Amino acid sequence: MTYQPPHLKDFDKPVKVLFTGYLTAVAFGYFFALVQILFTHGMADGEFGLSIDDIVYSYYGNRSGTVLETKLNGSMKDNASDHERFVIMQWDREGAKESTYESSGVKKIIENRCEMCHNENASGIPDFTEFEQLKELTVQDEGATFASLTRVSHIHLFGISFIFMFVGLIFSFSETSTVKYKCIAIGMPYTFLLVDILSWWLTKLHPSFAWLVILAGQGMAIAFIFMWAISIMEMWLFNFAFLNAKGERYTQWSILIESKLKQYGVTEACKTISCKAWSLTKHLFRFILDKWLEIGWPTLKKLFTKSS
Numbered sequence: 001m002t003y004q005p006p007h008l009k010d011f012d013k014p015v016k017v018l019f020t021g022y023l024t025a026v027a028f029g030y031f032f033a034l035v036q037i038l039f040t041h042g043m044a045d046g047e048f049g050l051s052i053d054d055i056v057y058s059y060y061g062n063r064s065g066t067v068l069e070t071k072l073n074g075s076m077k078d079n080a081s082d083h084e085r086f087v088i089m090q091w092d093r094e095g096a097k098e099s100t101y102e103s104s105g106v107k108k109i110i111e112n113r114c115e116m117c118h119n120e121n122a123s124g125i126p127d128f129t130e131f132e133q134l135k136e137l138t139v140q141d142e143g144a145t146f147a148s149l150t151r152v153s154h155i156h157l158f159g160i161s162f163i164f165m166f167v168g169l170i171f172s173f174s175e176t177s178t179v180k181y182k183c184i185a186i187g188m189p190y191t192f193l194l195v196d197i198l199s200w201w202l203t204k205l206h207p208s209f210a211w212l213v214i215l216a217g218q219g220m221a222i223a224f225i226f227m228w229a230i231s232i233m234e235m236w237l238f239n240f241a242f243l244n245a246k247g248e249r250y251t252q253w254s255i256l257i258e259s260k261l262k263q264y265g266v267t268e269a270c271k272t273i274s275c276k277a278w279s280l281t282k283h284l285f286r287f288i289l290d291k292w293l294e295i296g297w298p299t300l301k302k303l304f305t306k307s308s
């Protein structure tokens with residue numbers, strides 16, 4: 001006999017409370033993770049809200065400028081006049097050489113405008129009384145370093161695998177999806193997690209991979225929301241969500257989808273996604289052709305006969 005796991009609705013109340021407590025806490029965790037992303041990566045291009053630019057600046061860097069220039073156009077903008085900032089940036093672009101530090105007038109501006117904060121007594125910010133510390137900020141802004149990517153990658157892989165281990169385990173006791181859809185929902189976060197991590201490294205190498213970061217994040221979120229909602233509904237709202245007035249089970253939604261697909265010409269024999277997509281496209285073309293012959297062409301004909 002095959003092993004039949006218990007169903008979510010049949011668990012004892014204490015177990016349901018445990019599962020619900022875990023799912024609720026993890027949902028709040030997910031929410032705060034999104035807020036955190038908005039405040040760190042979201043501000044990278046100087047504007048609130050997450051965009052492709054933010055992701056490129058965070059991983060690939062803003063390579064059109066140095067850290068010093070980015071700051072002089074950002075949070076340090078009000079500390080010097082436009083002309084003074086221009087002089088500093090000019091010197092920076094010409095290679096930030098020590099030999100021209102004094103003659104270009106940059107030394108004087110830094111002493112007058114910056115060293116009241118950037119001095120040896122300041123902690124956490126660079127000390128500009130030492131030329132070396134200023135020089136270090138005139139390198140190209142290359143975004144995340146390999147060291148920081150390695151650190152965040154392993155933290156994410158371990159941490160997120162654990163979260164989806166339990167979300168998936170709880171969801172595996174559900175009964176309202178077919179085995180196939182359950183497998184997809186449980187496997188999806190792990191696939192997208194790997195794609196997500198890979199996409200950071202790829203974006204570090206080339207900015208055009210930034211869209212992959214967003215795609216992977218969305219895939220993970222969709223799987224999470226789906227498993228979360230089905231688990232909670234089966235535990236506490238089973239009769240309300242899955243039974244009709246007579247106490248009979250509604251048809252499984254996955255069966256509804258499959259039968260709808262069959263109606264549109266996708267047969268049982270069609271197993272792969274590309275086969276399904278092709279059948280749907282053919283059906284769509286036939287539908288448009290039918291409508292054209294039925295409505296479009298006669299209307300056009302009538303227009304012509306009227307005008308002639």
Ligand code: HEC
Nearest residue numbers: 067068071075076079080110113114116117118125126137
């Ligand atoms: C009122 C104090 C103050 C003055 C004046 C000031 N800074 Fe800053 N600076 C800070 C603080 C605080 C930070 C850290 C917070 C941040 O990055 O915005 C900082 C950060 C920086 C950074 C980034 C350092 C890093 O490690 O990433 C640069 C570059 C910089 N300042 C340049 C300047 C220049 C150039 C001037 C003069 C035109 C200047 N600052 C004047 C307070 C000041």
